Amino acid sequence: MAHRDGETLLPFDPADRIDAGLSFIGHIRSDWGPGTAPKNVRQARESGSAARIELLDGYAEALTGLEVGQPIQLLYWVDRGERNLATQSPKHADAPRGTFSLRSPVRPNPIALATVFLTSIDGHTLGIDAIDAWDGTPVLDIKPWIATVDVPPGWQP
Amino acid sequence: MAHRDGETLLPFDPADRIDAGLSFIGHIRSDWGPGTAPKNVRQARESGSAARIELLDGYAEALTGLEVGQPIQLLYWVDRGERNLATQSPKHADAPRGTFSLRSPVRPNPIALATVFLTSIDGHTLGIDAIDAWDGTPVLDIKPWIATVDVPPGWQP
Numbered sequence: 322m323a324h325r326d327g328e329t330l331l332p333f334d335p336a337d338r339i340d341a342g343l344s345f346i347g348h349i350r351s352d353w354g355p356g357t358a359p360k361n362v363r364q365a366r367e368s369g370s371a372a373r374i375e376l377l378d379g380y381a382e383a384l385t386g387l388e389v390g391q392p393i394q395l396l397y398w399v400d401r402g403e404r405n406l407a408t409q410s411p412k413h414a415d416a417p418r419g420t421f422s423l424r425s426p427v428r429p430n431p432i433a434l435a436t437v438f439l440t441s442i443d444g445h446t447l448g449i450d451a452i453d454a455w456d457g458t459p460v461l462d463i464k465p466w467i468a469t470v471d472v473p474p475g476w477q478p
Numbered sequence: 479m480a481h482r483d484g485e486t487l488l489p490f491d492p493a494d495r496i497d498a499g500l501s502f503i504g505h506i507r508s509d510w511g512p513g514t515a516p517k518n519v520r521q522a523r524e525s526g527s528a529a530r531i532e533l534l535d536g537y538a539e540a541l542t543g544l545e546v547g548q549p550i551q552l553l554y555w556v557d558r559g560e561r562n563l564a565t566q567s568p569k570h571a572d573a574p575r576g577t578f579s580l581r582s583p584v585r586p587n588p589i590a591l592a593t594v595f596l597t598s599i600d601g602h603t604l605g606i607d608a609i610d611a612w613d614g615t616p617v618l619d620i621k622p623w624i625a626t627v628d629v630p631p632g633w634q635p
Contacts, residue, residue, distance in 0.1 A: 332536045339499030340616065341555055343587050344492035363626045379489045380586075382564040386579030392630035394591060396553075398498055407539040421620040422543030424627070429537075430500050430618045432553060432589070436630055459497065461587045463578040466630060469520045470581070471593055473549035473623060478634065 325410040327417030334405040335429035345459040347376035347445070349397060351452050359453045361424065362435040366451035371440065374447040374460055381445050384463075389439050392466035395449070398459040399426035399433045436466050482567040484574030491562040492586035502616040504533035504602070506554060508609050516610045518581065519592040523608040528597065531604040531617055538602050541620075549595050549623035552606070555616040556583035556590045593623050 324330075351358075351372040359365040365372075374395070376384075387393070406427050408417040420428050433454065441448030447463075481487075508515075508529040516522040522529075531552070533541075544550070563584050565574040577585050590611065598605030604620075 329539060331540070335501035335503070336499070338501045340502045341500045341557060342493070342496030343498040343500060344495045344561070345497045346492070346586050361624075361627050366631065380564075380578075382486060383488070383577040383586075384579070385565055385574070385576030387576065392633075396587070396589060396591075400498060404501070407537075408542055417542070419542030419544065420540040421537075422541070422622055424621055424624065428619060429503050429540075430553070432619055434551060434553075434591070434621065434628075436628055438630060462585060462589055464581055464591065465579055467518075467581065468633065468635075470518050471591075472629060472633075472635070473593055473595060474523065476549075476625065476629075476635075478625075478629070 327408065327410045328406060329408045331405045331407045336404045343398065343461055345398065345461065346380055347374055347460045349452055349454045349456065349458040349460060350375055351454055351456045354455050358455055362437060362451055362453050365453045370451065372449050372452040374449060376445040378445065384442060387439060387442060387465070389442055392436055392438050394464040394466050394471070395435045395437055395460065396462040397433050397454055398431060398461055399454065400431045401426055403427055404429050404431060432461060484565065484567045485563060486565045488562045488564045493561045500555065500618055502555065502618065503537055504531055504617045506609055506611045506613065506615040506617060507532055508611055508613045511612050515612055519594060519608055519610050522610045527608065529606050529609040531606060533602040535602065541599060544596060544599060544622070546596050546599055549593055551621040551623050552592045552594055552617065553619040554590050554611055555588060555618055556611065557588045558583055560584055561586050561588060589618060
Protein backbone atom coordinates (compact mmCIF):
# COMPACT_ATOMS: atom_id res chain seq x y z
CA MET A 322 0.00 0.00 0.00
CA ALA A 323 1.29 3.48 -0.87
CA HIS A 324 2.31 5.70 2.00
CA ARG A 325 2.46 9.48 2.27
CA ASP A 326 5.77 11.23 2.88
CA GLY A 327 7.02 10.79 6.41
CA GLU A 328 4.86 7.81 7.22
CA THR A 329 6.74 5.03 8.99
CA LEU A 330 5.94 1.45 9.84
CA LEU A 331 6.10 -0.48 13.08
CA PRO A 332 8.78 -3.21 13.09
CA PHE A 333 5.97 -5.81 13.01
CA ASP A 334 2.35 -6.07 12.00
CA PRO A 335 -0.05 -6.16 14.98
CA ALA A 336 -2.41 -8.22 12.81
CA ASP A 337 0.16 -11.03 13.03
CA ARG A 338 0.22 -10.91 16.85
CA ILE A 339 -3.37 -11.47 17.96
CA ASP A 340 -3.88 -11.84 21.72
CA ALA A 341 -7.66 -11.69 22.20
CA GLY A 342 -10.89 -11.89 20.24
CA LEU A 343 -13.73 -9.47 19.55
CA SER A 344 -17.33 -10.44 18.93
CA PHE A 345 -19.40 -7.97 16.93
CA ILE A 346 -22.63 -7.02 18.77
CA GLY A 347 -24.30 -5.33 15.81
CA HIS A 348 -23.79 -2.87 12.98
CA ILE A 349 -24.12 0.84 12.28
CA ARG A 350 -26.60 2.01 9.68
CA SER A 351 -25.53 5.40 8.34
CA ASP A 352 -25.64 7.50 5.18
CA TRP A 353 -21.87 7.26 4.80
CA GLY A 354 -19.48 5.20 2.71
CA PRO A 355 -15.99 5.47 1.24
CA GLY A 356 -15.39 9.05 0.17
CA THR A 357 -18.51 10.52 1.76
CA ALA A 358 -17.97 10.05 5.51
CA PRO A 359 -17.36 13.08 7.71
CA LYS A 360 -13.95 13.37 9.40
CA ASN A 361 -15.30 12.99 12.91
CA VAL A 362 -18.51 12.93 14.92
CA ARG A 363 -18.60 16.72 15.25
CA GLN A 364 -18.70 17.09 11.46
CA ALA A 365 -21.23 14.24 11.29
CA ARG A 366 -23.47 16.13 13.71
CA GLU A 367 -23.16 19.32 11.68
CA SER A 368 -24.32 17.41 8.59
CA GLY A 369 -27.69 16.80 10.25
CA SER A 370 -27.62 13.14 9.22
CA ALA A 371 -28.76 10.78 11.98
CA ALA A 372 -27.91 7.07 12.18
CA ARG A 373 -28.96 3.78 13.75
CA ILE A 374 -27.37 0.88 15.56
CA GLU A 375 -28.87 -2.51 14.75
CA LEU A 376 -27.88 -5.01 17.42
CA LEU A 377 -27.72 -8.74 16.76
CA ASP A 378 -30.53 -10.95 18.02
CA GLY A 379 -30.22 -11.61 21.73
CA TYR A 380 -28.83 -8.24 22.81
CA ALA A 381 -32.06 -6.26 23.42
CA GLU A 382 -32.21 -7.14 27.14
CA ALA A 383 -28.67 -5.81 27.61
CA LEU A 384 -30.05 -2.32 26.85
CA THR A 385 -32.20 -2.26 30.02
CA GLY A 386 -31.61 0.99 31.88
CA LEU A 387 -30.46 3.07 28.92
CA GLU A 388 -32.70 6.06 28.28
CA VAL A 389 -33.51 8.13 25.22
CA GLY A 390 -31.63 11.42 25.37
CA GLN A 391 -28.60 10.20 27.27
CA PRO A 392 -25.10 10.32 25.78
CA ILE A 393 -23.33 7.02 25.18
CA GLN A 394 -19.80 5.94 24.36
CA LEU A 395 -19.96 3.93 21.15
CA LEU A 396 -17.04 1.65 20.26
CA TYR A 397 -16.89 0.39 16.69
CA TRP A 398 -14.48 -1.55 14.49
CA VAL A 399 -12.93 0.45 11.65
CA ASP A 400 -10.60 -2.14 10.17
CA ARG A 401 -10.11 -0.61 6.73
CA GLY A 402 -6.58 -1.72 6.06
CA GLU A 403 -3.20 -1.47 7.67
CA ARG A 404 -2.57 -1.78 11.38
CA ASN A 405 1.20 -1.26 11.30
CA LEU A 406 1.72 2.49 10.89
CA ALA A 407 3.90 4.09 13.58
CA THR A 408 3.56 7.61 12.16
CA GLN A 409 1.05 9.05 9.74
CA SER A 410 0.81 12.21 7.66
CA PRO A 411 -2.79 13.42 7.85
CA LYS A 412 -3.81 16.10 5.38
CA HIS A 413 -4.49 18.54 8.23
CA ALA A 414 -1.01 18.20 9.80
CA ASP A 415 2.25 19.93 8.83
CA ALA A 416 4.46 17.00 9.85
CA PRO A 417 4.06 13.26 10.44
CA ARG A 418 2.50 12.38 13.76
CA GLY A 419 2.46 9.26 15.86
CA THR A 420 -0.55 7.01 15.45
CA PHE A 421 -1.40 7.34 19.16
CA SER A 422 -1.60 11.14 18.84
CA LEU A 423 -4.26 10.84 16.13
CA ARG A 424 -7.87 9.64 15.97
CA SER A 425 -7.19 8.01 12.58
CA PRO A 426 -8.86 4.63 11.96
CA VAL A 427 -5.43 3.31 10.92
CA ARG A 428 -3.97 1.96 14.20
CA PRO A 429 -2.79 -1.29 15.78
CA ASN A 430 -6.29 -2.00 17.10
CA PRO A 431 -8.72 -0.14 14.84
CA ILE A 432 -11.31 0.64 17.51
CA ALA A 433 -13.11 3.96 17.03
CA LEU A 434 -14.81 5.84 19.85
CA ALA A 435 -17.64 8.35 19.55
CA THR A 436 -19.81 10.09 22.12
CA VAL A 437 -23.33 10.32 20.69
CA PHE A 438 -26.87 10.86 21.97
CA LEU A 439 -29.44 8.07 22.07
CA THR A 440 -32.49 9.34 20.19
CA SER A 441 -34.64 6.18 20.26
CA ILE A 442 -34.69 2.63 21.60
CA ASP A 443 -36.89 0.10 19.82
CA GLY A 444 -36.12 -3.56 20.44
CA HIS A 445 -32.72 -4.25 18.88
CA THR A 446 -32.52 -0.86 17.15
CA LEU A 447 -31.08 2.31 18.64
CA GLY A 448 -31.32 5.75 17.09
CA ILE A 449 -28.27 8.01 17.50
CA ASP A 450 -27.94 11.67 16.61
CA ALA A 451 -24.80 11.29 14.47
CA ILE A 452 -21.87 9.05 13.55
CA ASP A 453 -18.84 9.31 11.29
CA ALA A 454 -18.79 5.59 10.37
CA TRP A 455 -19.58 3.91 7.09
CA ASP A 456 -22.85 2.05 6.76
CA GLY A 457 -22.34 -1.54 7.93
CA THR A 458 -19.53 -0.78 10.39
CA PRO A 459 -19.42 -3.44 13.15
CA VAL A 460 -20.24 -2.29 16.69
CA LEU A 461 -18.19 -3.55 19.66
CA ASP A 462 -19.68 -1.93 22.72
CA ILE A 463 -22.12 0.61 24.12
CA LYS A 464 -21.41 2.29 27.44
CA PRO A 465 -23.15 5.09 29.31
CA TRP A 466 -21.23 8.37 29.08
CA ILE A 467 -20.56 9.51 32.66
CA ALA A 468 -19.27 13.02 33.23
CA THR A 469 -17.38 12.21 36.44
CA VAL A 470 -15.23 9.64 34.67
CA ASP A 471 -15.31 10.78 31.01
CA VAL A 472 -14.41 14.48 31.39
CA PRO A 473 -10.87 15.36 32.48
CA PRO A 474 -11.02 17.05 35.89
CA GLY A 475 -10.85 20.80 35.57
CA TRP A 476 -11.97 20.95 31.96
CA GLN A 477 -14.19 23.93 31.11
CA PRO A 478 -16.20 24.48 27.91
CA MET B 479 -20.11 -19.25 37.90
CA ALA B 480 -22.55 -18.00 40.55
CA HIS B 481 -24.81 -15.13 39.58
CA ARG B 482 -26.53 -12.53 41.72
CA ASP B 483 -30.33 -12.34 41.84
CA GLY B 484 -31.81 -10.95 38.68
CA GLU B 485 -28.77 -11.52 36.51
CA THR B 486 -29.60 -13.03 33.14
CA LEU B 487 -27.52 -14.54 30.37
CA LEU B 488 -27.38 -13.86 26.67
CA PRO B 489 -28.67 -16.77 24.54
CA PHE B 490 -25.06 -17.39 23.40
CA ASP B 491 -21.51 -16.71 24.58
CA PRO B 492 -19.80 -13.92 22.61
CA ALA B 493 -16.49 -15.66 23.35
CA ASP B 494 -17.69 -18.46 21.03
CA ARG B 495 -18.38 -16.02 18.17
CA ILE B 496 -15.10 -14.21 17.52
CA ASP B 497 -15.07 -11.90 14.49
CA ALA B 498 -11.81 -9.96 14.83
CA GLY B 499 -8.52 -9.96 16.69
CA LEU B 500 -6.86 -7.62 19.16
CA SER B 501 -3.13 -7.16 19.59
CA PHE B 502 -1.97 -5.92 22.98
CA ILE B 503 0.25 -2.82 22.65
CA GLY B 504 1.51 -2.88 26.25
CA HIS B 505 0.47 -3.22 29.86
CA ILE B 506 -0.65 -1.05 32.77
CA ARG B 507 1.50 -0.88 35.88
CA SER B 508 -0.63 0.09 38.86
CA ASP B 509 -0.92 -0.46 42.59
CA TRP B 510 -4.15 -2.40 42.17
CA GLY B 511 -5.13 -6.05 42.09
CA PRO B 512 -8.13 -8.23 42.86
CA GLY B 513 -9.98 -6.78 45.84
CA THR B 514 -8.04 -3.52 46.01
CA ALA B 515 -8.90 -1.71 42.76
CA PRO B 516 -11.04 1.44 42.88
CA LYS B 517 -14.48 1.28 41.26
CA ASN B 518 -13.68 3.77 38.53
CA VAL B 519 -11.07 6.30 37.46
CA ARG B 520 -12.61 9.06 39.58
CA GLN B 521 -12.06 6.98 42.73
CA ALA B 522 -8.60 6.03 41.47
CA ARG B 523 -7.74 9.72 41.14
CA GLU B 524 -9.01 10.44 44.65
CA SER B 525 -6.68 7.71 45.98
CA GLY B 526 -3.68 9.75 44.86
CA SER B 527 -2.08 6.64 43.35
CA ALA B 528 -0.53 7.26 39.92
CA ALA B 529 0.22 4.58 37.33
CA ARG B 530 2.27 3.80 34.23
CA ILE B 531 1.75 2.37 30.78
CA GLU B 532 4.61 0.22 29.51
CA LEU B 533 4.34 -0.17 25.76
CA LEU B 534 5.83 -3.12 23.91
CA ASP B 535 9.08 -2.65 21.99
CA GLY B 536 8.50 -0.89 18.70
CA TYR B 537 5.69 1.44 19.77
CA ALA B 538 7.68 4.47 21.01
CA GLU B 539 7.60 6.27 17.65
CA ALA B 540 3.81 6.00 17.58
CA LEU B 541 3.72 8.40 20.56
CA THR B 542 5.14 11.30 18.50
CA GLY B 543 3.00 14.38 19.02
CA LEU B 544 1.57 13.44 22.41
CA GLU B 545 2.44 15.95 25.12
CA VAL B 546 2.78 15.74 28.87
CA GLY B 547 -0.28 17.24 30.53
CA GLN B 548 -2.79 16.37 27.84
CA PRO B 549 -5.75 14.08 28.51
CA ILE B 550 -5.89 10.78 26.64
CA GLN B 551 -8.48 8.12 26.06
CA LEU B 552 -7.02 4.82 27.27
CA LEU B 553 -8.57 1.56 26.07
CA TYR B 554 -7.64 -1.58 28.00
CA TRP B 555 -8.66 -5.22 28.09
CA VAL B 556 -10.44 -6.31 31.27
CA ASP B 557 -11.23 -9.92 30.44
CA ARG B 558 -11.78 -11.25 33.96
CA GLY B 559 -14.39 -13.85 33.22
CA GLU B 560 -17.77 -14.10 31.63
CA ARG B 561 -18.79 -12.23 28.49
CA ASN B 562 -22.38 -13.50 28.29
CA LEU B 563 -24.32 -11.47 30.88
CA ALA B 564 -27.36 -9.62 29.49
CA THR B 565 -28.28 -8.03 32.82
CA GLN B 566 -26.25 -7.56 35.96
CA SER B 567 -27.02 -6.66 39.57
CA PRO B 568 -24.31 -4.27 40.74
CA LYS B 569 -24.12 -3.63 44.46
CA HIS B 570 -24.94 0.05 43.93
CA ALA B 571 -28.16 -0.61 41.96
CA ASP B 572 -31.65 -1.42 43.28
CA ALA B 573 -32.59 -3.62 40.31
CA PRO B 574 -30.79 -5.57 37.59
CA ARG B 575 -29.55 -3.41 34.73
CA GLY B 576 -28.54 -4.16 31.18
CA THR B 577 -24.85 -4.68 30.56
CA PHE B 578 -24.79 -1.79 28.06
CA SER B 579 -26.14 0.60 30.71
CA LEU B 580 -23.20 -0.20 33.01
CA ARG B 581 -19.43 0.38 32.93
CA SER B 582 -18.85 -3.08 34.42
CA PRO B 583 -15.85 -5.03 33.01
CA VAL B 584 -18.24 -7.95 32.45
CA ARG B 585 -19.49 -7.38 28.89
CA PRO B 586 -19.48 -9.06 25.45
CA ASN B 587 -16.23 -7.26 24.55
CA PRO B 588 -14.46 -6.44 27.81
CA ILE B 589 -12.88 -3.19 26.67
CA ALA B 590 -12.55 -0.54 29.39
CA LEU B 591 -12.23 3.16 28.67
CA ALA B 592 -10.67 5.81 30.89
CA THR B 593 -9.85 9.46 30.37
CA VAL B 594 -6.56 10.17 32.13
CA PHE B 595 -3.79 12.77 32.06
CA LEU B 596 -0.36 12.05 30.62
CA THR B 597 2.16 12.96 33.33
CA SER B 598 5.37 11.80 31.62
CA ILE B 599 6.66 10.32 28.38
CA ASP B 600 9.97 8.41 28.51
CA GLY B 601 10.68 6.05 25.64
CA HIS B 602 8.16 3.24 25.86
CA THR B 603 6.85 4.31 29.27
CA LEU B 604 4.02 6.76 29.88
CA GLY B 605 3.05 8.17 33.26
CA ILE B 606 -0.66 8.68 33.90
CA ASP B 607 -2.33 10.40 36.82
CA ALA B 608 -4.66 7.52 37.74
CA ILE B 609 -6.23 4.27 36.59
CA ASP B 610 -8.72 1.78 38.01
CA ALA B 611 -7.09 -1.27 36.37
CA TRP B 612 -5.18 -4.12 37.98
CA ASP B 613 -1.42 -4.22 37.56
CA GLY B 614 -0.60 -6.07 34.33
CA THR B 615 -3.81 -5.19 32.50
CA PRO B 616 -3.24 -5.27 28.71
CA VAL B 617 -3.52 -1.96 26.83
CA LEU B 618 -5.30 -1.80 23.47
CA ASP B 619 -5.11 1.81 22.36
CA ILE B 620 -4.18 5.37 23.25
CA LYS B 621 -6.03 8.27 21.66
CA PRO B 622 -5.88 12.01 22.25
CA TRP B 623 -8.93 13.26 24.18
CA ILE B 624 -10.55 15.98 22.06
CA ALA B 625 -13.25 18.13 23.63
CA THR B 626 -15.11 18.82 20.38
CA VAL B 627 -15.70 15.11 19.79
CA ASP B 628 -15.54 13.64 23.31
CA VAL B 629 -17.91 15.95 25.18
CA PRO B 630 -21.62 15.74 24.35
CA PRO B 631 -22.73 19.07 22.83
CA GLY B 632 -24.38 21.30 25.40
CA TRP B 633 -22.86 19.59 28.43
CA GLN B 634 -21.95 21.93 31.29
CA PRO B 635 -19.92 21.11 34.40
